[in-house]
Structures are given as structure tokens and as C-alpha cells.
């Protein structure tokens with residue numbers, strides 16, 4: 151798929167499980183679709199699909215959930231991370247609360263949106279650009295358990311280190327003024343495209359290396 155989306159288009163962002171099925175999935179509005187950036191927006195209140203907790207007797211199942219923040223998701227073709235901006239909206243208005251760096255599979259375009267999957271490690275960044283790792287202990291534990299090979303975890307950490315260098319140097323996108331971005335007021339809350347669970351998943355080409363069969367817990 152190489153077609154571009156237009157601002158305002160509704161797309162499905164799907165996390166693909168280790169057995170190559172659509173997992174957690176969210177509706178987003180397209181903000182910008184360029185060679186070097188795909189920017190997507192999900193508003194507070196959007197309905198998405200999340201794993202039910204705890205899993206029932208039949209195993210894990212996806213159920214409806216409500217998204218709790220306004221989030222702009224900046225995605226970079228071929229890269230192992232996306233950068234999110236969070237806003238809170240309440241009686242006091244709308245305010246930018248944090249950046250979040252999400253390590254993840256390089257995204258693939260589908261007929262209805264994009265496919266990716268989470269790499270566990272994250273970085274939380276305050277509006278004044280103080281940062282901290284999140285779930286680096288969980289990543290290390292997954293390596294010990296054999297869920298992730300050590301060299302894959304090293305690639306994920308190295309990706310995070312590159313973003314940290316950008317944060318500390320106040321480079322793009324942390325200097326781009328995205329914090330002042332606001333959604334088109336004409337946009338309604340997006341709903342997941344109907345085909346989100348029927349359209350076959352795309353599998354990341356690195357999946358066999360990163361997620362060895364022995365660790366396929368999905």
C-alpha cells in the first residue's frame with residue numbers, strides 16, 4: 151500500500167499479535183501523511199479494542215474500551231518508535247501534559263490504516279523535556295525469560311537512546327511546536343473501520359528474529 155491519506159481520514163491502527171492476528175486496535179484521524187512522518191490523532195472518549203482483564207475461560211479476548219486522553223501520535227517510516235503527545239481536557243480546559251516515546255515495530259500500511267506492535271520499552275517526557283525510562287525492568291525481565299533475545303532488546307534500547315539524544319538536544323519533534331497543535335473542530339470522534347478484525351494482519355519482517363517461536367506468548 152502506498153496511497154496517502156488526507157487530513158481527517160479515519161484509519162485503524164492495529165497491534166499485531168505474535169500469531170499474526172489483529173490485537174489491540176484504535177481509530178485515529180489522519181493529521182498529516184508525508185514521506186518522513188505520519189501524524190495521527192485520537193481524541194479522549196474514542197472507543198477502541200483492548201484485551202479484557204482478566205482473560206475468561208476461553209482465553210484472551212478483545213473488548214470495547216474508552217480512550218482517556220487526546221493523543222497525537224507521530225510515526226516515522228522504518229523507525230522503531232513513535233512519539234506521542236498527551237493533552238488532558240476537563241472543566242479547566244485543555245492542557246498539554248506529556249510526551250511519550252513508544253518503542254514499537256516499524257509500521258506497515260494497510261488498506262484501512264497501519265499495523266505495528268509494541269516493543270515494551272517506553273520513555274516518559276515532561277513538557278519541559280525531563281525524561282525517564284518506563285518498563286526497562288520489564289524488558290530486562292522478558293530477556294531473562296527468553297521472550298526477547300538479548301540482541302533484539304539491545305536494538306530497542308539503542309532506539310530509545312537515539313530519541314533521548316534528540317530530547318536532550320531539543321531537536322525535532324521536541325522543538326516543532328506540536329504542543330500547540332489543536333484538532334480540526336469539525337472532526338467527530340472517530341470509530342474503528344469495520345474491517346479492523348477481518349483484514350489480514352501484516353507481519354513485521356523482523357518478527358522471526360525479535361519474537362522467536364519459543365517465546366510466542368502473543
Ligand SMILES: [Mg+2]
Pocket residue numbers: 252253268269270271272
Ligand atoms: Mg509501549
